Amino acid sequence: MMIPVQMNAITIAQPGGPDMLRMQAVPVPACGAGEVLIRVAAAGVNGPDLAQRRGHYDPPPGASPLLGLEVSGEVAAVGDGVTSCRVGDRVMALCNGGGYAEFVSVPAGQVLAAPKGWSMAEAAALPETWFTITQTLVMRAGLEPGMSVLVHGAAGGIGGAAIQIATILGAQAIGVISSPEKAAYARRLGAIATIDASEDIAARAMELTGGRGVDRVVDIIGGEMAARNIAASARGGHIVQISTLDGAAANVSLRTIMAKQLTLSGSTLRPQSGATKATIAERIRTTLLPALEAADFVRPAITSLPLSAAAEAHRVMEGRGHIGKIVLFTAGGQAQQA
DSSP: OOSSSSEEEEEEESSSSSGEEEEEEEOOOOOOOTTEEEEEEEEEOOOOHHHHTTTTOOOOSSSSSSSSSEEEEEEEEEOOOSSSSOTTEEEEEEEEOOOSSEEEEEGGGGGEEEETOOOOHHHTTTTHHHHHHIIIIIIIOOOOTTTTEEEEETHHHHHHHHHHHHHHHEEEEEEEEEEEEHHHHHHHHHHHHEEESSSSSHHHHHHHTTTTEEEEESOOOOHHHHHHHHHHEEEEEEEOOOOOOTTOOOOOOOOHHHHHTTTEEOSSTTTSSSHHHHHHHHHHIIIIIITTTTTOOOOOOOOEEEEEGHHHHHHHHHHTOOOOOEEEOOTTTTGGGG
């Protein structure tokens, strides 16, 4: 299939609300040396997309100004030096931007084979969150079998990834949720227990761990939740701060952090180097992908909308009531389904 000169993509008219998103014709990106051009079937919607739309998360130098940090699709072209995939391969990829479009160019080290048996919509829901959790919880926080992990936002994209990765690696995830429906979903993904956000989270975490506290915490909330995470943590625990949905500032007890010998680490994925992202991809490929292809592996819940409905997708995500991941599919995406 020939590669066109232009494609449909979502652009931002100006920083602001979801209504600032527009479908426009833009040039198809070039496929440079070491890159893979993907004919996009579906693109995942993530928190950083919302922040960029609002004008709060500028793309790093050299990255596409278009929204979209994860896609699935078919390899349309490969640049010089690329041997890891071929034209026609079904893939998923972590993008540096540009995923809300019909084509995107991605460094080859950030491209993974789509899991066998998965639809393109399901595959598009993986890269951003699985790269994030693999880097922060697994590689940086040193998750080990037998550890307990408190997961906030357990029914969302990041939380769901944390539960499933922890389970694959032999750890036990405890999900923090806000409704019975979200609790059921978190348990379906592998959580051994759930805590309602209205409860005393630290007290319940202590109860569920026999008074020891949790070994690891994955937090997307921030604000006042920071103090609760510290109270819920076991001695030598590690709190992974991935987002700050409820506040970027926190009043915490440094003495408690010292007494418990805690570690608090934060990270953003998009500015990481290509080499770092390729290392994360290799860890996913070797450690996690085989589990995804098991017949009984639970797929994430997906809300699918057409690319032209990107504004509606952002409104749904901002409502924070959805379960699982939101995915945008292109006009050609249906033809690429499994």
